[in-house]
Amino acid sequence: MKAGKRIGRVTAGALLALLLGVALMYRSARAPASSGAESSESSAQGSGTPGQPASGLRSGVAKVDPGKARAEPRPAGVFGSYGWGSGEDQLGRDRPTEGNPTAPMSLTFDRLGNVVVLDQVNGRLVRLGPDGKALDTIPLTVQSAQDVAIAKDGTIAVLDRLADKTIALHDATGRPMGNLALEGKGLAQGGLSTGLFVEGDSVYVEAEHGPLIRVGGLDGTSDTERPQLPGRPSRDGKSFLSANLGPRGSRKVYVHAVDRDSRQHRFSREYSLPLPVLTLMMLDSDASGVIYVAVSGEEPHPPEEVRPKHWVRLLCLDPLDGAPLGTADLPSNAMPEETFRDFAVPDSGGVLYSVRTPEGTTLQRYTCR
Secondary structure, eight states: OOOHHHHHHHHHHHHHHHHHHHHHHHHHHHOOOOOOOOOOOOOESSSSSSOOTTTOOOOSSSSSSTSSSSOOEEEEEEEEEEEESSTTEEEEOOOOOOSOOOOOEEEOHHHHEEEEEEEETTTTEEEETTTEEEEEEEEESSSOOOOEEEEETEEEEEEESSSSEEEEEEEEEEOEEEEOOOOOBBBGGGGGGEEEETTTTEEEEEETSOOOOEETTSSOOOOOSSEEEESSTTSSSSSEEEEEETTTTOOOOEEEEETTTOOEEEEEEEOOOSSSEEHHHHHHHTTTTTTEEEEEEOOOOTTTSSOOOOEEEEEETTTOOOEEEEEEEOOOOOSOBBSSSSSEETTTTTTEEEEEEESSEEEEEEEEE
16 A cells, blocks of 8 residues: 555656656747857948838848957968068168158059069069069069059050059050059049959059049050049959048948949948058959959057057958958058059959068968958
8 A cells, every 4th residue: 555655646746847858848948049149230230220221232130340449360381581682582772861661562463363563673573473472573664653453365554643643554564555644534533543454355443432433445545535433343253342431530341332233332341440440451352253352551559659559350241241351450561552442352262461570571361261
């Protein structure tokens, strides 16, 4: 009899435990799922009504936050290192007693994947093979070269915006082909040009980070009408891109895209950075359309500090709506040398960044994806 009572109590206890377990499972099923890394709303926002996706933008949270305090760099290898000098594996640096010191002003990729460095101090273009070794040099024909661009057929364009105020053209072997006048309709002063671009058989200069002005063709014929494009052509052939910064002291960067075929606005997007932004260093794209933006600013410092440290942040953006795909902090150039453009983007993606040291220049590959 006592054994029967014990069995009854055990059966009742088991039934109660079963009911409690079912209740807990039901409650857990209704609770929202969570993980150790909670997602948060990105500081990158499209233009439009707050809380609503802007016209031309896909809704949803951006993939990463460009405003996070630290974005680790993703070095993808050193392309090459070059000491200061005028030798075969060297690049020039000028430190005059009066005036600004200068280093290689610009760099770009050609259709074969070679890197062409504008070594204006030594009066030449230096063509580097995929292994980083010098292939050849091309003598410059202008006094104050500051930017270089290369067409798909290999034609090389070199911008002199200050002295000769012209664009010198060379064929793929380096032979001079003629010059295009820089100043004219849409650009009253050559010093206001902020970039040199080649699109198809046309040569363009950018006016104050705004429209691109067609100055002529690759055949050396100047364009007196000088029509304009609403931004830099993306390399996937789908958009025209432009970017601007907020007021001085602002942490905002804005990127805009216009559809190439319809000329309709595709998107405008705002990005909040962790510190005030002073300089837009790069706006470019790769063959897949991914957009690359690099910005820099000063690190916090006391007012009496004359040469504060700088920070550099790279953003990779979705070509469809500008949503951030990744970010990375890069080393800043602490050297005083003046340059025009320190970044180049190959068709395959990623960036090549010219980093200067007291010993020379290192061309470093980076990615933020």
